[in-house]
Structures are given as structure tokens and as C-alpha cells.
Amino acid sequence: MTGRLAIVGLGPGAPELLTPMAAEALGAATDLVGYAPYLARVPERPGQRRHASDNREELARARQALALAEAGKAVALVSSGDPGIFAMASAIFEAIEMGKPEWRGIEVTVVPGVSAMLAAAARAGAPLGHDFCVLSLSDNLKPWEIVLQRLEAAAGADLVIVLYNPASKARPWQLGEAFRAIARHRAGTTPVIFAHAVSQPDERIEIATLAESETCRADMRTLVIVGSSATRLLPRGAGAPFVYTPRHAEMVPS
Template sequence: MTGTLTIVGVGPGRPELMTPAASAAIAEATDLIGYGPYLDRVATSHPGQIRHASDNRVELDRARHALSLASDGRHVAVVSGGDPGVFAMAAAVFEAVEAGPLEWRDLDIRVEPGVTAMLAAAAEVGAPLGGDFCAISLSDNLKSWTTIRRRLEAAAAADFVIALYNPLSKARPHQLGEAFALLRQIKPPSTVVVMVRAAGSGDVRRIITTLGEVDPDKADMRTLVLIGSTATRLIARDGKSPFVYTLRREVEGGA
């Protein structure tokens, strides 16, 4: 068995944010598999390269397809947005490996890391992840809303900076508003909130506001939401958007 499978993170959007290692893994593949919008970001590198674009949101099916191809001796790149290990395709591939035929465990499976959305979003406004932080997906497709609430409460009480992935979608329009309402019971209304849409793309949109005033309807599935800790601050600038950063040290009277 000489097939290989690499789960490749293509970064947040701009090609300049994709690592050379990720580009090389894509260039060497015989088969590219991915959700259409991610596949569209990468060029076909040689004439024999086959593209398996999918509008299929069922990650496990895509993972099994990729593993089957690798098992047939193909060199497969699973194309994933951001970093493949953060709310993306890598965990689905390993879940399929564990549940699949034993020979899949012998495949040469690698992960090529990338710049995940939260890092790109933070960089767009300054350094809001400058202290301890956590990343929570608000999607309750695979976990209960009770678990999500518990994690939000714990993160707020322990004064982490919080990055929210998958803040809402058409199928679940109310999660982000509920998350903000919950956080307002624990954190002061002056808490800095940043919403960055399409971070690290050519089409970025930034909103810098507070927990007391944030409007969840301004977010969509391409938005990364950052909620500051007590040490997250704004630096005002004349005629320009403020810088946002989190002090590395603690703040007197911080939660």
C-alpha cells in the first residue's frame, strides 16, 4: 500500500497566507478533495490531477472517500480552510480511520497546518489574543447547547479571551445572540468585542464594539467573533480604527 493522504490547511483566504508546505502538498497530489469553495482557491497543478469538488457538508463521507482513494494507491490532498485541525477536516478524517477498515491505519496520513481564522482575525485588529484564550464552536450540530453554555460560562468566569467559530447560520440564527446574553450575565458591558468577517481575505470587514452594544445580526458563518478579557484594551487613533490588544499582564480588579 503506497497511497498517501494529507489534510492540508489552505489558510484563511489570501493565497499569500497559505504556507509553502501546504502548496507543495497540493501540487504533489494526484487527487484533490474538498468542499467546493475551498477547492476553488487552489489551482490544478498538473494535467492528471483529479478534483473531487463537493457541495456535501457531511465531512465524514468526504473523509471516507479520501481514505478509499489513498487505499487504492492515490496521493490524496484533502483541502481544508484555515488550519485543518481547528473545526475543520482533520478530526473527521481520523474519526473515519478509527471506524474504518484496519488497513486504513497503515496509510501514510499527514496534517499540514495552516493559519486558522482566529489568528487572521486577531491580526486584522491588533493583538487581542495576547493573553490566555479559548476557541469555541457555537455549532450545536455535534454537541449540545448545554455543553456550549457551560464552556462559555467557564471561559468568561476564568477571564479567558474567547474566540467563537461558526457563530450562526441560516439553520441556527439565534446561537450568537444567546451566547452574548449569557456572557453579559458574567462580564461587564464594556468588554471589548470584535467581529471580523472574511479575515485574511481580500474582502475583510471589521466591527469593534462592546458586549453591551454588539449586534449579533451583523455576523454570519464567515465571521470570527472575539470577546475580550478584562485585560483587552482599545488604543484610540485619530481618524482611524482603534488598535485592539490584550495586555500580557493582569489588570488590578480584573475578574
């Protein structure tokens, strides 16, 4: 008998941001599959098997989850944040499309989660309060030329820009080049948010300006949000100011 596969968003890290729907999907699984640090967030349950993998092997992990479901297991494949945003859901559908015909018969559900960008925005204020775009800076799966073209289009249209995968040891220079591309369209005073490990014990939210943004502040667990021309700072009692984008927009000279 064919099993089933739930692709489950764990949210950004804090247990209070895991939805009841995700908790139920995790509880109903016979087998959990995922990147080891994400699996470690799920409470142990007797009789439930865990299959931890490396972060880079997305398609291999997808195939492992599908093979387990094909063998009759109730599989939960875990993703941090939301599984549909630069995460495992697309990898599963790619693996099904390229894979065994039997995999098309597996019952697949996607359980959404609070994505890193929503959690980061909430901690900073409301930077995503108006039109925005969400780009991955990784050039592992697309040419850097496309990344630049998309950055230019988004900056030229005065969108707030959310950058996933801003930097890693293997990709040290991309974020600096991205900031320079955006700066051709946007003032040096534009607020930039560096949100590291949101909702986790080592959370760190830093607010900078585009002119002073340094690439060294970002790593694989950082999300970067660059404001539009309308994004503003609002001082608050203690700590960093709120960053928010008003609900209205006006034409800016390009």
C-alpha cells in the same frame, strides 16, 4: 499499493498566507478533495483530479479521501485556515477509527495553516495576547447545555473568548444567547471583534462593545472574538482602533 493522505491547511484565504509546505503538498497530490469554495482557491494543474463536496458532509468527505488513498492515490484534503481547528483533521481520524482496517495503514500527515483566529487577531491588533479559549457555537455535534457551560466557565475565568461557527441560517439565535451568558460576567464595554472573510476580497473587520453586539453581523464566514476584562482599544491614525490584550493579568471581582 496504498497511497497517502495529506490534510492541508490553506490559511484564511489570501495566497500570501499559504505556507510553502502546504503549496508543496498540494503540488504533490494526484487527487484533491474538499469543499468546493476551498478547492477553488487551489491553482489548476493538468493531470490532477478534483473531488468537490458539500460543506456539511465532513465524514463522507473524509471517507472519500481515505478510499482514494487506499486505492493508491496521493490525496490532499484541503481545509480553510488550519485543518486541526474545527476542521477536517479530526474527521479523518474519526473515519479511520470507525472505518476499514486497511485505512490504518495509510500514511497520514497534517500540514498546519494560519488559522482564521490568528489572521483575524492580526488584523484587529493583538486581542489574543493573553490567555484565551476557543469554542465552537455549533450545537450540531454537542448539546447546547455544554456550549453554555463552557461559555460560563471561560467568562468566569476572564479569558478572551474566540467563537467559531457563531451563526448560520439554521442556527440564528445561539450567538445572542452566548453574548448574554458572557455579559453575566463581563462589562458591557468589553470589546467584541466581528471578523468576516479575513484576508479575502470581501474582508470586513468590525469592532463593537458587548452591550451593542448584534447577532445579525455574524454568518458562517465570521469569527467573533470577545475580549477579557483587560482587553483594550488603542486609536490608530485611520480606520478602526487596534484591539489588544496586555501580557499581564490581574484578579477581577467575580
